[in-house]
Structure formats: structure tokens, C-alpha cells
Amino acid sequence: MEKSDAIDRLYKKRKEKDENYTHKQLGLELGLAEGSISDYYALQTLPDEIKERARNDSLLSVITMRSIARNKGSKEEKIKLYNARLEKAQKRNAKAAQIKEKEIYENNTSRKKRYLTQLENFGKRIKEFSNLYEHMVSNNKIKSDDSFIEARDRLKNEINKLLNSLEEK
Known part of the structure; x- marks a missing residue:
């Protein structure tokens, strides 16, 4: 106009x-x-x-x-x-908005799954590293270091918190 x-x-x-x-x-x-x-x-x-x-x-x-x-x-x-x-145009727009919303949801869901997988893999690597460290300590190849164990436990807790918050969303 x-x-x-x-x-x-x-x-x-x-x-x-x-x-x-x-x-x-x-x-x-x-x-x-x-x-x-x-x-x-x-x-x-x-x-x-x-x-x-x-x-x-x-x-x-x-x-x-x-x-x-x-x-x-x-x-x-x-x-x-x-x-x-x-009215027809509004219906078309509403339908297009629903489709876009669905696409956004699906993209967010696949992104969330990818993040969860990455976090789980990271957690597995930390666990493997922790087991290796404990094995080396038990075989007297290195001396035990409390700061590593404390950092490892803290990191595990943070990863678990993050995983829980992602699962809630």
C-alpha cells in the first residue's frame, strides 16, 4: 500500500x-x-x-x-x-510456522543427542585415564597424587551435572 x-x-x-x-x-x-x-x-x-x-x-x-x-x-x-x-494467508503462515518450529525442535534434538554422545565419550575417556592412573600407582610406576584424584572427581561431578541438565531439557 x-x-x-x-x-x-x-x-x-x-x-x-x-x-x-x-x-x-x-x-x-x-x-x-x-x-x-x-x-x-x-x-x-x-x-x-x-x-x-x-x-x-x-x-x-x-x-x-x-x-x-x-x-x-x-x-x-x-x-x-x-x-x-x-484468512487463507494466515492459515498458510501458521502452517509454515508450525513446520519451522518442528524443524527447529528436530535440529535441537539432534544437536542435543550429539552433545550427549560427546559428553559420554569424554566421560569414558576420563574413566579410562583414571583407571590407567590407578593401575600405574598400584604397580608402583608412579606416586599417588591426591590433587589428580580430587580433580578427576570434580570433573566427573561436573559432567554428571551437565548430563542431567541436558536430559531434563
């Missing part, structure tokens, strides 16, 4: 200066086909109620709005037609 309003204002301004000014000339000036100018200009014939609503909601295309404008019916019939087309 904003484009239509701007084209209408510009056309009227040019027409004041030159009575022979045409939509074709306006199209050349704006770099638009004459048919596009006619489409936007046709929107000016819509009832004010439709124009106002269309300014606040851009669900319907120019082509759809043009077909409503060029409909031979009464103002009430045009409003009815606009409402029907708008």
Missing part, C-alpha cells in the same frame, strides 16, 4: 504539471513496467477499510490485492473477499 500511495502521489503531482502525463511515462521514470504501475494504481480503488488493514499487515501479495481491487463486486463484497484471502 505504501508503494501504491507513493506512486499515486507522484502520478498526481506529475499530472498537475502535464495533463498528458501517462502511466507509461511514470513507469519509465521509476523503472517499472506500465503493467506494474497499473497494478499499484488499481490498489487506490480499494475501499479505505481494506487499504488501512493492508498497511498494517503484509500477508497478501500485490497481485492478490489487485485482483480484489479489480473485482466488480460492491465494497462489502470486496471486504468479504479480502477477509477470505487474508
Whole structure:
């Protein structure tokens, strides 16, 4: 509607200066086909109620709005037609939003599974390293170090907390 309003204002301004000014000339000036100018200009014939609503909601295309404008019916019939087309567009948008939401959920779920697998693998590596360390200590290959055992236990706790929070989500 904003484009239509701007084209209408510009056309009227040019027409004041030159009575022979045409939509074709306006199209050349704006770099638009004459048919596009006619489409936007046709929107000016819509009832004010439709124009106002269309300014606040851009669900319907120019082509759809043009077909409503060029409909031979009464103002009430045009409003009815606009409402029907708008309702269809809203349903399409709602369905598209549901599909997008589902895709986001599925992407998040697969990402969550991947993180869980990575964390579980990390936990397994820590356990293997811990077993290796304890084996080396028990075979007197190295001396026991309490700071390692404390760090290992702390890391295990943090991994378990993270796994639990991911499972809850």
C-alpha cells in the first residue's frame, strides 16, 4: 500500500504539471513496467477499510490485492473477499510456522543427542585415564597424587551435572 500511495502521489503531482502525463511515462521514470504501475494504481480503488488493514499487515501479495481491487463486486463484497484471502494467508503462515518450529525442535534434538554422545565419550575417556592412573600407582610406576584424584572427581561431578541438565531439557 505504501508503494501504491507513493506512486499515486507522484502520478498526481506529475499530472498537475502535464495533463498528458501517462502511466507509461511514470513507469519509465521509476523503472517499472506500465503493467506494474497499473497494478499499484488499481490498489487506490480499494475501499479505505481494506487499504488501512493492508498497511498494517503484509500477508497478501500485490497481485492478490489487485485482483480484489479489480473485482466488480460492491465494497462489502470486496471486504468479504479480502477477509477470505487474508484468512487463507494466515492459515498458510501458521502452517509454515508450525513446520519451522518442528524443524527447529528436530535440529535441537539432534544437536542435543550429539552433545550427549560427546559428553559420554569424554566421560569414558576420563574413566579410562583414571583407571590407567590407578593401575600405574598400584604397580608402583608412579606416586599417588591426591590433587589428580580430587580433580578427576570434580570433573566427573561436573559432567554428571551437565548430563542431567541436558536430559531434563
